[in-house]
Amino acid sequence: MTFNKKFTMTVSVSILVFSVITAPVYAAEQPYTVIDGNHLDANSYNGFKLFRNWCARCHGTYGQGMVGPNLANSLKVINKKQFFAIVEKGKTGTIGNMPAWKRNVKVMDGREALYSYLKARSDGAIGQIKPKKAK
Numbered sequence: 001m002t003f004n005k006k007f008t009m010t011v012s013v014s015i016l017v018f019s020v021i022t023a024p025v026y027a028a029e030q031p032y033t034v035i036d037g038n039h040l041d042a043n044s045y046n047g048f049k050l051f052r053n054w055c056a057r058c059h060g061t062y063g064q065g066m067v068g069p070n071l072a073n074s075l076k077v078i079n080k081k082q083f084f085a086i087v088e089k090g091k092t093g094t095i096g097n098m099p100a101w102k103r104n105v106k107v108m109d110g111r112e113a114l115y116s117y118l119k120a121r122s123d124g125a126i127g128q129i130k131p132k133k134a135k
């Protein structure tokens with residue numbers, strides 16, 4: 001076996017082992033429940049309502065993007081801690097600028113719920129549809 005093949009195999013095996021180890025952790029971090037493709041748990045549903053009230057005018061009704069970026073994509077890149085910080089402090093970048101939300105108690109208290117809804121969108125667990133609240 002050449003060095004290159006050995007190297008490739010070692011890398012592949014490492015990635016496989018790493019995925020197996022991290023998979024349960026990842027699953028445990030899933031902050032939402034979707035039933036029948038359109039019913040959200042109460043917390044995530046509340047996140048959708050907050051999103052519609054405060055964020056949709058720039059990020060699109062279901063977070064698909066408009067003036068502001070597609071947040072379903074963003075949440076594949078930024079983690080929860082970064083999401084919390086961006087919402088609190090706002091963000092000015094190449095796309096435009098978003099105001100800070102630190103003085104909006106509803107948004108600040110709702111960050112957990114907002115994140116849950118957007119994570120469900122980001123993972124593809126719920127599409128660009130109006131969700132219902134699971135009973």
Ligand code: HEC
Nearest residue numbers: 054055058067068074086091092093094095096097098107
């Ligand atoms: C006035 C328009 C506007 C509103 C309202 C708004 N945003 Fe934004 N948001 C933006 C813009 C523009 C950016 C992109 C900044 C940049 O990187 O250039 C952005 C960026 C973000 C990012 C970072 C995305 C990334 O990939 O880095 C997050 C997260 C975010 N917004 C969440 C929210 C949430 C949650 C709300 C509702 C509480 C909200 N935004 C409301 C305009 C808005």
